[in-house]
Amino acid sequence: xxxxxxxxxxxxxxxxxxxxxxxxxxxxxxxxxxxxxxxxxxxxxxxxxxxxxxxxxxxxxxxxxxxxxxxxxxxxxxxxxxxxxxxxxxxxxxxxxxxxxxxxxxxxxxxxxxxxxxxxxxxxxxxxxxxxxxxxxxxxxxxxxxxxxxxxxxxxxxxxxxxxxxxxxxxxxxxxxxxxxxxxxxxxxxxxxxxxxxxxxxxxxxxxxxxxxxxxxxxxxxxxxxxxxxxxxxxxxxxxxxxxxxxxxxxxxxxxxxxxxxxxxxxxxxxxxxxxxxxxxxxxxxxxxxxxxx
Numbered sequence: 001x002x003x004x005x006x007x008x009x010x011x012x013x014x015x016x017x018x019x020x021x022x023x024x025x026x027x028x029x030x031x032x033x034x035x036x037x038x039x040x041x042x043x044x045x046x047x048x049x050x051x052x053x054x055x056x057x058x059x060x061x062x063x064x065x066x067x068x069x070x071x072x073x074x075x076x077x078x079x080x081x082x083x084x085x086x087x088x089x090x091x092x093x094x095x096x097x098x099x100x101x102x103x104x105x106x107x108x109x110x111x112x113x114x115x116x117x118x119x120x121x122x123x124x125x126x127x128x129x130x131x132x133x134x135x136x137x138x139x140x141x142x143x144x145x146x147x148x149x150x151x152x153x154x155x156x157x158x159x160x161x162x163x164x165x166x167x168x169x170x171x172x173x174x175x176x177x178x179x180x181x182x183x184x185x186x187x188x189x190x191x192x193x194x195x196x197x198x199x200x201x202x203x204x205x206x207x208x209x210x211x212x213x214x215x216x217x218x219x220x221x222x223x224x225x226x227x228x229x230x231x232x233x234x235x236x237x238x239x240x241x242x243x244x245x246x247x248x249x250x251x252x253x254x255x256x257x258x259x260x261x262x263x264x265x266x267x268x269x270x271x272x273x274x275x276x277x278x279x280x281x282x283x284x285x286x287x288x289x290x291x292x293x294x
Contacts, residue, residue, distance in 0.1 A: 057084040059119055059197050059229035060105055066113030067100050074100045076252045078114070082198065082229040087220050089240035090233045092249035093280055098233040099131075099202055101249065105231060106200040123154045124194035127228075131203040133187030137176035141167055144175060145189055152194045164226075165189045165219050181212035185219065192223055199223060201232045205239055217242050237272045246272065250280045 058081050065078040075097045082088055082105075090098050103109045104116055106128040118125050135144050142158060149156040162168045165185045170178070178186065184204050191199055201220070205213040217232075217239040224230045224244075232243070240246050241260045248256040248263070256263050256279055260272055267275035 058082065059084045060231075061117045062101075062105070062114060063117075064114035065101075065104060065111050065116060067097070067104060067109065068112045074252055075104070075111075076113075078249075078252075078254055080247065080254070080257070082231055083244070084197070084229045085224055085227055086244035087217075087224045087230045087232065087242075088245045088247055089243035090231060090247045090249065091235070091237065091240050091276065092255075096249040096280075097252045098249055102200050102202050102231065102233050105198065119197050122195055122197050124152060124196045125198060127191035127193070127196035127199045129184075129187040129191040129199075129201040129204060131206055133183060133190070135175045135183070135186065137174065139175050140172050141175065141178070141182075141186060142171040144186060145193070148190050148193055154194050156193050161189050161192060164192070164222060166215065181208050181215070184208065184212075184216060188216075188219060188223070192228075195226075195228070197228055199228050199230045201230070203233055203235065205234060205236055210238075213239055237276060241272045248276065248279050255279050 060080075060082040062078050062080045065075055065080070066073070067075040078097075078101065080101075090101060092098050100109070104111055105118075106126050107116070107118075108128065139147070141162065145158045145161060149158055159168065159171070162171055165188050167182065167185050167189060170182065173182075175183070175186070188201065188204060191201065204220075205216040208216065213236055220230050220232060221242065232239075234240055243260065245258065246256065246260050246263050247254060256266070256275075258266070263279075264270060264272060264275045267278040269275050269278060
C-alpha cells in the first residue's frame with residue numbers, strides 16, 4: 001500500500017482529538033487479554049496433523065458464550081470460530097451485542113457463560129482498536145507508534161507498520177493535525193504492533209466518508225493477508241461485503257455466519273443489505289453508507 005494514497009495522505013482536515021495518556025487503551029487491552037484462555041485450538045488426534053495454512057487455522061473460538069449485565073442478557077450461546085488470514089465482519093442492529101462480543105474476544109470483559117479461546121503463539125496474542133482511539137495530541141505519528149512499540153518485548157519495525165496502514169507519508173505529522181480517518185488508521189497501526197494472532201476492531205470506519213471507509217477495509221484485508229485473524233464490527237454493509245465471512249448478530253445470538261455470498265444465497269437475495277433485512281427483520285440499524293447509532 002503506497003504512502004501516497006490520496007485517500008489518506010492528502011487529507012488535511014483537523015480532528016478534534018482529546019489529549020490522553022497514550023498507553024491507556026493499550027495497557028487495558030494487554031492486561032485483559034492476558035486472562036483469555038490461550039490454549040491451542042488444534043485437535044492433533046492420534047497422528048501428527050498437517051501444517052495448517054493461515055486461511056484454515058482457527059485463531060479464536062467461542063463456545064456457548066454468554067454475557068449478562070445485571071438482568072440484561074446481551075449475548076447468549078454464541079459459537080464462533082475465527083480463521084487466520086481472513087477478515088470476519090460482525091454486523092447487527094443496535095443492541096445486538098456486537099461490541100460486547102468483540103470485547104469478550106479481546107479479553108476486555110469476562111463472559112458469564114461459555115468460553116473464549118485464543119492461540120498464544122505471539123508475544124502479544126490480541127491487538128485491540130476501540131471505536132474512538134485516543135493519543136497524545138502533541139506526539140507525531142512516528143513518536144506515537146514508537147512509544148507503543150517500546151512497550152513490547154518483540155522487535156517492531158515502526159516504518160513498515162506505518163506503510164502497511166498507509167500513514168508513511170504523514171509519519172512526522174502531529175496527532176492534533178490528523179484527520180479523523182488518519183486517527184483510525186493510527187489506531188489500527190497500534191493494534192497490529194507485535195504481530196498479534198487476533199486483531200479486534202470496533203467500528204473503525206464509523207463516521208468516515210465513503211472513500212476512507214473503503215480504504216479502512218482495504219487496509220484490514222492487507223493486514224489479514226499477513227496472517228492474523230481480523231474481526232471487525234461495522235454498521236457499513238458495503239465494507240462487510242468485502243470481508244471473507246459475515247457474522248450477523250440478532251438479539252444476542254448468531255443469526256448467520258458464512259461468506260457474504262452464502263449469506264445472500266441463503267436469504268435468496270442479491271445484496272448484503274437485502275440479506276440483512278431478511279435475517280433481522282424491519283428493525284434496521286445497518287444500511288449501506290448510512291450510520292444509525294452504535
